[in-house]
Amino acid sequence: MSFWQNLFSTLIGALLGFIFSICLFYFQNKWSKKAEKESLEKNLVKEFEFNEHYLQKVLDDIKKVIEKITVDDRAVYYFFNYLRYQRLFIQTYFQQGYLYEKLDPEDISVLDTVLTHMGQGNEYYLNNSIQRWKEGTIDQKEILGIMAFERDTVEKYIKDLHKIKQKIVTK
Numbered sequence: 731m732s733f734w735q736n737l738f739s740t741l742i743g744a745l746l747g748f749i750f751s752i753c754l755f756y757f758q759n760k761w762s763k764k765a766e767k768e769s770l771e772k773n774l775v776k777e778f779e780f781n782e783h784y785l786q787k788v789l790d791d792i793k794k795v796i797e798k799i800t801v802d803d804r805a806v807y808y809f810f811n812y813l814r815y816q817r818l819f820i821q822t823y824f825q826q827g828y829l830y831e832k833l834d835p836e837d838i839s840v841l842d843t844v845l846t847h848m849g850q851g852n853e854y855y856l857n858n859s860i861q862r863w864k865e866g867t868i869d870q871k872e873i874l875g876i877m878a879f880e881r882d883t884v885e886k887y888i889k890d891l892h893k894i895k896q897k898i899v900t901k
Contacts, residue, residue, distance in 0.1 A: 767828060771898065774819040778895040781816055785888045788812075792881045795860065799873055804864045810856045815848035832898050840890050847883065856880060 731739075791808050798806050820841065823829050829838060856876070863873040 767826070770819065770823055770826065770828070774823050775895060775899060777816045777819040778891055778898075782888055782891050782895075784814060784816075785884050785891070789881065789884045789888065792877055792884060796874065796877045796881065799863065799870060799877065802870060806860055806864060808860070810853055812848045812853035812856075813850060815845075817845055817848075820845070833894065837894050837897065841894065844887050844891065847887070 788810060791810065795806055795808050798804075820829075829841075833841075859868065859873055859876050862868045863870070
């Protein structure tokens, strides 16, 4: 082979190797992101399941508190800890931009409302209201109204989260 044939074949081989490495990098990156997204989605669904279960427990506790208040039994020893509501994977899913692929703006608004409600402010308000009723600074009717509102809200959140979870799983 002549010098020019060797040079040309070396250049072609190097160019094809370079193109192959770029394609390999592209496909590896694409598969890696797809696997990461699927893993994140599975964890998000598990987080939704945990939160549904947690909210059901909160709902059961609220109903027990309402029963005690109804019979004017001030021995209410429930503490509502809303900070146990999990939000790690929903925030990560949102930050990665995947949430908008699966949900419409109304669903995202519902999620934002739930996340805001399940915070320290409402936890403090609910626990403080119960304590104030036990001390006699608010009457039975007012605390029953607060607890009934919280019961209805948590029931709605359980249904909403279930619907949203189904949308994430099916899309």
